[in-house]
Amino acid sequence: MAPSARRGSSPRSRSAIPQLSWRDPQPAPIVLVSGPEEVCAERAIAxxxxxxxxxxxxxEVSDLRADDYEAGTLLARTSPSLFGEPRLVRVRGVEKCSDAFLSEALAYLEAPQESATVVLRHTGASVRGKKLLDAIRSGTGGGVEIACPAVKRESDRYDFAAGEFSTARRRIAPGALRALVSAFADDLTELAAACQQLIADEPGDITEQVVARYYGGRVEASAFTVADTAIAGRYGESLIALRHALASGADPVPLVAAVASKLRTMARVAGSREPGPALAARLGLKDWQVDRARRDLAGWNEAALGTAIQAAARADEEVKGGSRDPVFALERLVTVVATRAPYGS
Incomplete structure (x- = not known):
């Protein structure tokens, strides 16, 4: 039951075993699901x-906890049954595993049970179980690894959401996808659920109007709505969006980060006449990020962009404890960006 896996697609370049995408998991005697992103891990295990x-x-499916383990359980759950049904044993908490589990799991790797698949979930939250992970990655037990790294950057969330619709063979407009990602910028679980709801409930293509109908309130209050309206020079709208976001419980730190991220991308793209795909490849960006930054640069000049970037750096320091009034720091940043002039000028 060895899978035809892709090699070299994981950051774990020293691993001797196949590396699988969490979107296309396949069984093996041992399946190591590693990394902190729980949404991806759950998809892989399912x-x-x-x-x-x-x-x-x-x-036959059974579940074990590696941190609350009774000696002999792994072998008992994987041993052939009377009628020979295949068995799947899902083991969670390997990053907190007991000594008993670690010892028995290492022994199990030397002689995996036929027709049994053991899935080991390790979040990477600790180095506990490293000896077991090293043994699996060396090839002992005939395993595969499904890495689930943290999804933190906007481009990673964008790729995640795009993959949801691509896997379902559904079309979503670029603007709709970006609005959806912005609306759920702080919670990948909610973003995944929102994508699946749209896929299940909407029979046609997903447009910006569809996203606004489902998640209009979230979109309006998102950090990137604040950033977009300010960068576009719509001062009044940006202040309203900022106050709405704060009233909805948004944290000032990611609000500043959203503005700063877009300004930095604009600065990196500014002045370049390279074709979009070539520039994106050179800068490590997505094509859509370059296209968006070029549109955002309309009406900006080098001096205004420099002033805005300095204001973002100041606001970042102030919302992280450098000021007693983070809301004022945010409002000043939005003012500088939206007016494209120093504060108070």
Whole structure:
């Protein structure tokens, strides 16, 4: 049951075992699901279960905790049953595993049970279980690894959401996708749920109007709405969006970060006449980020952009404890960006 996996797609370049995408998991005697992103990990584990169940509906599924482990349980759950049904054992908490589990799991790697798949979930929150992970990655046990790194950057969230619709073979307009990502910038679980709701409920293409109908309140209060309206020079709208975001419980730190991120991208793109794809590749950006930054630069000059970037750096320091009034720091930043002039001028 060895999968035809892609190699070299994981940051774990020293691993001797196949590296699989969490969107396309396949079973093996040992499946290591590593990394902190729980949404992706849950998808991967469910995908392994669905793959095995499609092969044999009599699949027996059981769950263990590596941190609350009774000696002998792993071997008991993986041993052949009377009727020979395939078995899937899902083990969570490997980053907190007990000594008993660690010892038995290492022994199990030397002789995995036939027709059994053991999924080991390690979040990477600690180095506990490193000896086991190293053994799996060396090839002992015939395992595969599904890495689930943290999704933090806007471009990563954009790729995540785009993948949701691509996997479902559904079309979503670029503006709608960006609005959706901005609305759920702080919670990947909610973003995933929002994507799945649109996929399930909307029969046609997903447009900006559809996203606004479902999540208009979230979109209006998002950090990137504040950034977009300020950078576009719509001063009144940007202040309203800022106050709405703060009233909705938005943290000042990511609000400043959203503005600063867009300004930095604009500065990197400014003045270049390279074709968009070539510039994106050279700067490590997505094509859409370059296109968006070029549109955002309309009406800006070098002096105004420099002033705005300095204002963003000052606001970042102030909202992280350098000022007693982070709201004023935000309002001053929005004013500088939207008016494209020093504060008070």
């Amino acid at each position: 995908g392994v279960r669905d793959y095995l169940r499609a092969e044999d509906a009599s699949l």
